[in-house]
Amino acid sequence: MEAAPAESERAAVAERLLTSSLRTSYDPTVEIDWDAPHTPGAYWLPPHRSSLYGTGLWEQLGEEQRVELTKHEVASAASAGLWFETILMQMLIREYYDADPTSAQAQYALTEVADECRHSIMFGRLIEALGCPVYRASPRDHLLGRFLKATARGPRMYAAILIAEEILDAFQREIMADESLQPLIRMVSRIHVVEEARHVRFAREELAAQVADAGPLGMAYARLLIGRAANTIANRLVHPDAYAAVGIPPAVGRAAARANPHWRATLRWSAARVHAHLADAGLVGGPGRLLWARSGLI
Ligand SMILES: [Fe+2]
Numbered sequence: 001m002e003a004a005p006a007e008s009e010r011a012a013v014a015e016r017l018l019t020s021s022l023r024t025s026y027d028p029t030v031e032i033d034w035d036a037p038h039t040p041g042a043y044w045l046p047p048h049r050s051s052l053y054g055t056g057l058w059e060q061l062g063e064e065q066r067v068e069l070t071k072h073e074v075a076s077a078a079s080a081g082l083w084f085e086t087i088l089m090q091m092l093i094r095e096y097y098d099a100d101p102t103s104a105q106a107q108y109a110l111t112e113v114a115d116e117c118r119h120s121i122m123f124g125r126l127i128e129a130l131g132c133p134v135y136r137a138s139p140r141d142h143l144l145g146r147f148l149k150a151t152a153r154g155p156r157m158y159a160a161i162l163i164a165e166e167i168l169d170a171f172q173r174e175i176m177a178d179e180s181l182q183p184l185i186r187m188v189s190r191i192h193v194v195e196e197a198r199h200v201r202f203a204r205e206e207l208a209a210q211v212a213d214a215g216p217l218g219m220a221y222a223r224l225l226i227g228r229a230a231n232t233i234a235n236r237l238v239h240p241d242a243y244a245a246v247g248i249p250p251a252v253g254r255a256a257a258r259a260n261p262h263w264r265a266t267l268r269w270s271a272a273r274v275h276a277h278l279a280d281a282g283l284v285g286g287p288g289r290l291l292w293a294r295s296g297l298i
């Protein structure tokens with residue numbers, strides 16, 4: 001387990017991130033040509049990252065339908081992304097309410113909120129450009145998110161942030177590097193990866209300080225809530241209704257994805273980095289660990 005960073009070290013990290021934000025920040029409403037035609041036949045996700053890749057259902061789909069499925073999977077991930085960003089913005093603002101507004105950490109937290117505002121607009125425009133529905137969280141998860149954004153503090157707040165950011169980040173790094181994919185999704189991914197790298201750095205620093213401050217009870221509660229958050233995020237990546245877009249009944253598609261060894265390997269791959277980091281910080285364990293395992297992330 002790492003030692004808690006000193007206050008001066010946290011401030012120095014936040015200072016560096018503020019400088020980097022000045023240098024490389026993007027306004028997706030002007031940086032992206034939203035009206036550019038899509039590339040015929042190009043996938044929206046590397047096909048091997050589709051939740052149905054390698055299944056009997058995948059074999060039955062024609063090429064065009066496979067592309068269509070990856071498009072809806074991207075719309076689903078974007079819907080989950082902006083849902084989580086809304087929760088995240090509120091958590092950061094809530095913490096800022098008690099913070100010293102002259103500190104670099106507080107100012108970076110606000111900068112991150114500004115980034116997330118642009119990201120959520122970007123994801124909204126992406127879903128619109130794809131012509132896909134907004135794949136909303138289930139009523140139960142919607143309620144859970146409402147609870148989290150209104151109450152989460154301490155280690156569970158930054159841990160939940162890290163899980164969502166790092167899982168999406170794994171997919172987006174692969175997408176931005178893959179020249180065979182649709183230019184629109186590569187550009188969206190590039191903007192998100194650059195700005196999220198700073199968010200991940202900041203969250204790790206703040207998390208280490210919060211872990212050092214948390215007592216045993218706080219840590220136990222954090223492990224449970226973190227497991228629940230990981231489970232929700234994994235389940236929400238592909239909304240079951242996305243399968244209906246290619247004629248597969250949602251329950252059938254979901255069951256096939258859950259049993260799909262390729263998809264299970266993809267989930268573990270996407271969570272490997274954040275799981276290792278949180279486990280190292282003592283934040284994976286107890287009943288919370290069961291939730292990680294049940295979600296297929298480990
Ligand atoms: Fe974001």
Ligand SMILES: [Fe+2]
Pocket residue numbers: 116165195196199
């Ligand atoms: Fe972020």
